Amino acid sequence: MVEHSTGSWASKLAAGVAVVFGVLTILSGSQALFGSAAMRDAAGDAVPFVLWFNFLSGFFYILAGIGIAMGRRWAARMAVYIALAIAAVFALLGLHILQGGAFEMRTVGAMTLRLIVWIIVATAAVRKFPMAR
Template sequence: MKKTILLIILILFGAVTLFMSSSVLFDWFGIRAKEGNFVPLVVWANWLCGILYLITAYAILKNQSWAKLPLIISLVILVIAYIGLFIHINNGELYETKTIGAMAFRMIVTALFLFTTIKILKK
């Protein structure tokens, strides 16, 4: 049951992340204009993480022992992007204030995915 719920959440979160970040990066559906002052490094990091969430879902579905690896990589990418965001801010570049909270939220969610994946793989 927990495995199914995790799979559904990972697939949904990964798909939405991939869609939204690629929409900003490639200016699909006018979403870029609605996002305001986005930070490209953060959007690219989110795009990569969206792919990694979907890879994790596949690995969990196939009961692969390496399923936690894409989530570890995602956390590293997000931490690097978070540091990059603060460098961007300190250089006086434009950004949206909501990005700081959104990145913190994404790191927490990814850590929860990782923790849950580890627990599920041990069973």
């Protein structure tokens, strides 16, 4: 059952961004986790828990994007949870760095980008499908 119309251009854009971002996240994560030795070496000092989180979250990005595109109210809540999960893992990355753990600066940049994108996606989804009811 469709719970809300899908006429908003912002929610359609957010859905598309979520799906594309999810596919790209899965592809890049799978190369770093399961690719050739050269691909894994190219990841440098990747932080394993961040790498696994990002890879697995890509599947949820796609699911949320499809849900938003189909006008499902649950997708707005899922987008918010994704943004919160990214923020939590980003905070754990910060703790890892503060404790002297090895990391790549590009990981900090990627996590910043992920958080910004998902705050925007979640905002668009919540505006289209308000969570309080």
